[in-house]
């Protein structure tokens with residue numbers, strides 16, 4: 495084994511989550527699997543291929559480089575949509591390979607038109623609308639100009655969709671803001687139609703909106719975090735559990751992050767462990783070193799705070815998390831041996847370390863923690 499840790503991705507958990515999510519949608523609503531941020535840390539290539547074998551045929555990514563990575567494994571088998579960054583140099587590649595992309599400025603629209611004329615192939619675009627998040631998106635005042643650019647170049651554009659993104663559908667505190675956004679969105683869509691554009695797919699919803707605002711489903715939803723088995727916020731989870739007849743979480747985590755015991759050391763009472771003096775043994779201890787540290791996404795803020803699983807027991811992190819090594823206390827755990835499996839995230843026996851508990855301790859959100867799992871930890875699919 496050349497890697498000090500690896501990530502397992504569960505096929506059965508994904509199948510389960512997809513079935514749950516699809517059951518929440520109105521019949522006929524298309525499902526786009528959001529795989530930006532390296533598929534929320536699960537690995538674009540590995541997750542993309544897995545999701546495809548589970549029936550997903552539409553993927554949304556942030557940037558052209560992510561689209562390129564997915565294209566290497568799926569080619570034309572699925573629709574790929576870039577919701578964010580694409581440089582002028584990558585427009586030709588996207589158009590030539592039927593990659594769809596958001597247009598959120600008139601500049602980008604002009605550039606896409608020029609590239610499409612040059613390639614003699616329509617650019618498959620989604621007009622992304624500013625409706626109140628104030629991040630990216632075409633302003634209401636730009637719609638007329640956008641429609642004119644599109645209509646004066648017949649054959650250069652295929653307006654596949656019109657989209658927007660909500661500024662905080664995961665909290666009912668933002669209810670007014672989200673509702674206003676949806677209203678503005680519908681008005682803008684009306685305007686675009688009156689200007690003569692033909693639009694195929696209306697889409698606005700992320701996971702939280704799909705759960706809390708069914709009226710946002712429209713023709714397609716773009717679901718990220720929930721397919722991986724995580725809720726967008728505790729509020730959305732509680733809201734669902736409040737109306738569900740089942741008492742158990744309908745989502746299952748896909749991810750297990752594992753390593754192994756690299757070294758075992760008996761440390762006498764009174765000694766300090768690791769760098770500095772943050773941890774002193776108050777009795778004789780058995781300490782296991784694990785070859786994972788903050789350079790692998792195991793946050794330094796878990797120093798003297800985090801836990802891992804060894805032989806189905808919780809073992810607390812002792813001392814400071816180093817760049818490539820962390821130490822855990824295995825004193826009370828029977829039969830711990832070199833090379834024993836160590837679970838950093840996920841399940842072992844009846845115990846589990848959830849990202850939520852991990853994130854609370856390291857003050858990172860689920861989203862942030864998952865996407866910080868480095869690219870170069872190998873991902874493997876399990877059942």
Ligand SMILES: *Cc1c(COP(=O)(O)O)cnc(C)c1O
Pocket residue numbers: 528530577659699700701702716717718719720726
């Ligand atoms: C990330 C993202 C989503 C998915 O969000 P989740 O909360 O993970 O479901 C949908 N749409 C856009 C534009 C996004 O950036």
